[in-house]
Amino acid sequence: DDDATGDDDDDATGDDDDVGDDDDSSGTGDELDCAQAEVLFVPQQPTVLLLIDQSGSMTRDFDSGVSRWDSLRAALLDTPDGIVPQLELAVRFGLAMYTSFDGNDGGTCPVLTEVPAKLSNFFDIREAFDDADPEDETPTGEALAAVAQSLGVDSTPGDKVIVLATDGAPDTCEAPQAEAGQAVAVAAVTDAHNAGITTFIISVGDEIGDVHLQEMANAGQGVPEGEPDAAFYKATDSGALVGAFEEIVNGLRECVFELDRPVEPGFEHTGLVAIGTDQLVKDDPDGWVLVGDSHVELVGDACKTIQEGEVLISVEFDCEHITPK
Numbered sequence: 001d002d003d004a005t006g007d008d009d010d011d012a013t014g015d016d017d018d019v020g021d022d023d024d025s026s027g028t029g030d031e032l033d034c035a036q037a038e039v040l041f042v043p044q045q046p047t048v049l050l051l052i053d054q055s056g057s058m059t060r061d062f063d064s065g066v067s068r069w070d071s072l073r074a075a076l077l078d079t080p081d082g083i084v085p086q087l088e089l090a091v092r093f094g095l096a097m098y099t100s101f102d103g104n105d106g107g108t109c110p111v112l113t114e115v116p117a118k119l120s121n122f123f124d125i126r127e128a129f130d131d132a133d134p135e136d137e138t139p140t141g142e143a144l145a146a147v148a149q150s151l152g153v154d155s156t157p158g159d160k161v162i163v164l165a166t167d168g169a170p171d172t173c174e175a176p177q178a179e180a181g182q183a184v185a186v187a188a189v190t191d192a193h194n195a196g197i198t199t200f201i202i203s204v205g206d207e208i209g210d211v212h213l214q215e216m217a218n219a220g221q222g223v224p225e226g227e228p229d230a231a232f233y234k235a236t237d238s239g240a241l242v243g244a245f246e247e248i249v250n251g252l253r254e255c256v257f258e259l260d261r262p263v264e265p266g267f268e269h270t271g272l273v274a275i276g277t278d279q280l281v282k283d284d285p286d287g288w289v290l291v292g293d294s295h296v297e298l299v300g301d302a303c304k305t306i307q308e309g310e311v312l313i314s315v316e317f318d319c320e321h322i323t324p325k
Contacts (some may be wrong), residue, residue, distance in 0.1 A: 046159040046252045047092040047117045049147055050076065050084075050125075053166035054099040054113070058134035058204070060167075062237050068167050068204045069134050075241035077126050083245040084122050091249060092117040092156065095125045098143035099136050100173060109173035110143040117154070140170030141184030144199070148192035160197045162189075162220075163248055165241075167204040169212065182212050189220035198222070200248045202233040204241065210234075255303035262293040263317050271296070272316040275305055 058069040066074075079085045084093050094117030103109025115121065115128045144162065151160045170181035189199040199220030203213055210232075217223075217232035233244035263271070273280045273288045273296060281287035286300035296315060298306060305311065 045090055045092050045119060046161055047094065047151065047154060047156060048161045048163060048249060048252070049094045049096060049117060049151060051143060051147055051162050051164045052095065052097045052129075053138055053140070053164075053168070053204070054097040054111075054132060054134050055138040055168065056135045057138075057168050057207075060205070062205070064237055066238060071238040071241055072165055072204060073129055074238050075245055077122070077129060081242065083242070083249055084125055087249060088120050088122045090119075091252075092119055092158070093121045093125060094118070095121075095128055096143065096147045097128070097132050098139065099134070100139045100176075101136050103137065103139060103173035104176055109137075110139040110146060112143065112146060114147075114150075117156075137176050138166065138168055138171050138181075139173050140164070140166055141181060141186075141188045142173050144185060144188035144192065148188065148195060148197050151192075151197050152195045159252060161248075161252065162192065162197060162199040163202065163245065164199060164216075164220075165202045165204050166208070168207050169209070182215075186212075186215050186219050189216055193220060193222045200231075200233070202235055202241070202244045202248075204235060206234055206236055208234075255298040255306060256291065257296045257298075257313075257315070259294045259296065259315070263290065265293075267317045268293075270317050272314070273298075274314045275302060275311050 052072065058072070059067050061067050062071055064071075074082065076082050076084050087093075095113075095115040097113045098110045100109040100111055101107045113128055113132055115124050144164065147162060151162070154160065170185045172181045172184050175181075192199055199216070201213060201216045201220060213232040213234070214229055217230040221230040223230045231247075233240075233248070235241040235244050268290055269282070271282060271288075271290065273282075275298075280298070280302050283289055284300075286302055287298075288302060289297050289299060291297050297303075306313065
């Protein structure tokens with residue numbers, strides 16, 4: 001998770017005041033010995049809201065004979081391989097299932113069944129999911145707007161993410177099956193991204209057109225026009241659903257540090273990176289690598305270690321002090 005693994009987010013890794021900048025303790029290239037930069041790294045869990053389409057079409061079967069609804073439940077909640085039991089100690093999962101019962105005729109729209117996000121949320125999410133049945137309509141845009149509003153006032157540190165799993169084109173509360181539903185949904189994820197919330201979309205089945213999926217992915221992940229497209233996911237069986245959720249959630253947990261200035265050419269091999277008193281080995285599968293000239297990435301067991309609690313990370317390059325940012 002970006003916040004949980006130390007990217008360039010000040011909250012996750014400490015700003016310049018936390019790590020020490022141009023004071024006497026930092027050292028300079030003019031000194032024979034270089035001081036060690038230190039940062040107390042406090043992992044922060046991302047908040048991942050699982051927004052699940054509860055419309056009637058989710059009862060349709062995949063080719064395997066298992067319904068979309070049951071396949072989705074398995075991907076999320078089967079033990080031990082479901083994404084929630086796997087990661088409930090590291091990710092604040094929440095759940096919102098959405099539908100509508102004749103919202104265009106004055107019924108409540110969207111109808112949301114929600115479980116607030118928290119760590120260790122497997123049992124509450126499973127209970128809510130098992131009590132629900134797919135039926136009626138797909139007001140995706142209105143559901144997105146509602147859950148984004150809730151996430152927007154969540155002051156818990158860490159990234160805020162919506163993972164939308166839906167099997168059909170969206171309609172709206174005002175007009176079920178209206179083509180306008182796609183525009184409403186894209187506008188909702190655009191507004192969410194502007195509020196600091198990233199949205200990923202999974203098509204449960206292959207009935208949603210790629211053009212709409214791409215529009216949703218780009219808007220939800222803030223990709224400007226003309227830039228490479230963001231990823232969207234199309235799952236036509238249980239295994240593909242598991243893979244999509246794992247790729248999205250694990251992608252939030254990078255272990256990359258941006259340095260405050262590039263490593264000087266010729267000094268790359270002199271880097272010393274430690275977690276506490278344990279020195280890590282450069283280019284080791286469980287150590288660290290230099291990415292470009294200004295990023296240090298912890299890999300393997302080193303990456304896992306910094307997600308398990310508060311740790312002290314130090315970075316030093318020979319006679320050129322580099323500070324984790």
